Amino acid sequence: MNSYVSRVLDEMRSKDASQPEFLQAVEEVLSSVDMIFEKHPEYEKMAVLERLVEPERMIQFKVPWSDDNGTIHVNRGYRVQFNNCLGPYKGGLRFHPSVNLGVMKFLAFEQIFKNALTTLPIGGAKGGSDFDPKDKSDAEIMRFCQSFMVELYRHIGADVDVPAGDMGVGAREIGYLYGYYRRIRGNSERGVITGKGIGYGGSLGRKEATGFGLIYFVMEMCKANNIAVTNKRTIVSGSGNVAIYAASKAMEMGMKVVAMSDSKGYIIDENLDINVVKRIKEVERTSLSKYVEYAGHGEYHEGSVYDADIACEFVLPCATQNEINLERAKRIVKNGCVLVAEGANMPNNNEAIKYYLENNIYFAPGKAANAGGVATSALEMSQNSMRLSWSFEEVDEKLQGIMTAIHKQCKDAMKEYDLADNNYVAGANIAGVSKVIDAMIAMGDY
Numbered sequence: 001m002n003s004y005v006s007r008v009l010d011e012m013r014s015k016d017a018s019q020p021e022f023l024q025a026v027e028e029v030l031s032s033v034d035m036i037f038e039k040h041p042e043y044e045k046m047a048v049l050e051r052l053v054e055p056e057r058m059i060q061f062k063v064p065w066s067d068d069n070g071t072i073h074v075n076r077g078y079r080v081q082f083n084n085c086l087g088p089y090k091g092g093l094r095f096h097p098s099v100n101l102g103v104m105k106f107l108a109f110e111q112i113f114k115n116a117l118t119t120l121p122i123g124g125a126k127g128g129s130d131f132d133p134k135d136k137s138d139a140e141i142m143r144f145c146q147s148f149m150v151e152l153y154r155h156i157g158a159d160v161d162v163p164a165g166d167m168g169v170g171a172r173e174i175g176y177l178y179g180y181y182r183r184i185r186g187n188s189e190r191g192v193i194t195g196k197g198i199g200y201g202g203s204l205g206r207k208e209a210t211g212f213g214l215i216y217f218v219m220e221m222c223k224a225n226n227i228a229v230t231n232k233r234t235i236v237s238g239s240g241n242v243a244i245y246a247a248s249k250a251m252e253m254g255m256k257v258v259a260m261s262d263s264k265g266y267i268i269d270e271n272l273d274i275n276v277v278k279r280i281k282e283v284e285r286t287s288l289s290k291y292v293e294y295a296g297h298g299e300y301h302e303g304s305v306y307d308a309d310i311a312c313e314f315v316l317p318c319a320t321q322n323e324i325n326l327e328r329a330k331r332i333v334k335n336g337c338v339l340v341a342e343g344a345n346m347p348n349n350n351e352a353i354k355y356y357l358e359n360n361i362y363f364a365p366g367k368a369a370n371a372g373g374v375a376t377s378a379l380e381m382s383q384n385s386m387r388l389s390w391s392f393e394e395v396d397e398k399l400q401g402i403m404t405a406i407h408k409q410c411k412d413a414m415k416e417y418d419l420a421d422n423n424y425v426a427g428a429n430i431a432g433v434s435k436v437i438d439a440m441i442a443m444g445d446y
């Protein structure tokens with residue numbers, strides 16, 4: 001490894017030792033871009049890496065809220081504004097008990113390069129809370145969102161920082177957050193948050209964008225590498241926003257989705273009915289254990305879908321970070337997998353990724369493959385600025401164009417640095433990182 005990269009990584013390991021997810025994300029990125037620093041030794045004196053790995057601002061705040069019985073609870077809220085040299089900070093809000101500062105930093109760091117790859121003018125940020133939205137009433141969710149916004153509103157704005165949804169933050173939460181922002185500010189400022197409902201400034205196609213975009217990226221990979229998609233047995237882990245629309249689009253494109261999962265268990269079904277999954281997760285907001293009863297076929301098992309032996313050619317992890325470790329990666333490959341594309345952020349740990357690359361598996365990292373969501377959020381911002389609404393078809397066509405452009409940037413970087421044709425990790429990292437570094441340097445000691 002390049003000595004400058006290695007020194008900065010060592011310094012971070014001692015400074016940020018308590019933030020394993022952040023260190024993991026930084027190691028994944030830096031270890032695959034060290035050729036940039038070999039080519040540009042002058043970057044060391046310019047402290048380019050130190051500037052890249054240090055967030056511009058981290059905001060932590062208390063979020064007190066009362067439940068339906070009048071008991072008061074306190075959660076932690078966060079917004080990490082990591083880098084805005086390409087445009088306003090942009091990144092989702094996650095409400096999940098696993099949220100902490102290290103998780104926020106990892107997500108915000110990834111977001112910088114993902115956003116750079118979209119070709120749109122947006123910087124990188126992430127936020128959220130360790131609040132668990134599960135089993136809360138609508139009124140409790142609303143009070144929590146309002147209390148969260150009481151602090152967040154000071155730090156965001158259509159040209160400053162534009163949050164969106166992520167795990168645990170869907171259309172309902174975005175509505176409550178945006179509604180309260182408007183009340184505090186006394187103006188409509190539609191471009192301050194994305195993922196809004198269609199009737200009040202949202203974009204058609206945003207809900208589907210991450211999952212659809214993932215499949216458009218997979219189609220590009222398959223085209224470039226002569227892989228046929230028809231009837232390819234596919235596992236989609238998760239059954240939330242990303243997973244549902246990835247599975248629907250995969251089926252539309254001719255792939256055969258044979259398994260999906262949630263945090264408690266997984267379903268295996270040769271005739272998987274995505275509408276039943278939608279009913280369970282989007283309408284009833286309950287567990288996949290209901291699937292067999294509702295669908296009348298398939299199997300349900302507790303535990304992780306990646307601990308089961310399911311014959312598959314494609315794996316699309318769309319649930320959460322670090323779902324797949326080395327042992328699970330080995331099982332996936334043994335079961336016939338040739339392509340893994342990340343719908344979630346960092347669902348594979350670094351050992352798993354290394355194993356795929358060594359075993360000639362085509363592997364697409366989340367920062368390229370799941371960028372369709374944030375790209376469509378940026379399209380929502382454009383529509384808000386123009387005070388126009390595009391049709392679903394217009395948005396979807398733009399999304400396809402963006403995913404094709406992201407794939408091309410990865411391929412171009414792979415060619416420029418003479419990398420193996422399955423090494424999309426390095427391709428995406430080099431393309432994203434180079435763009436941010438060039439902008440940072442152009443703007444002085446940014």
Ligand code: NDP
Pocket residue numbers: 165166167168169210238239240241242243261262263264281318319320321323343344345346370371373374
């Ligand atoms: P959702 O909250 O809609 O869905 C998350 C899904 O993951 C649920 O099915 C959930 O199960 C499951 N899950 C949560 N924790 C675990 C776990 N420990 N093991 C197995 N399954 C788990 O989130 P999204 O679909 O929006 O996001 C999923 C991933 O995609 C995240 O990594 C997110 O950062 C990333 N992403 C999302 C984008 C978006 O536009 N939404 C954009 C880009 C990336 P259960 O139903 O039981 O809770």
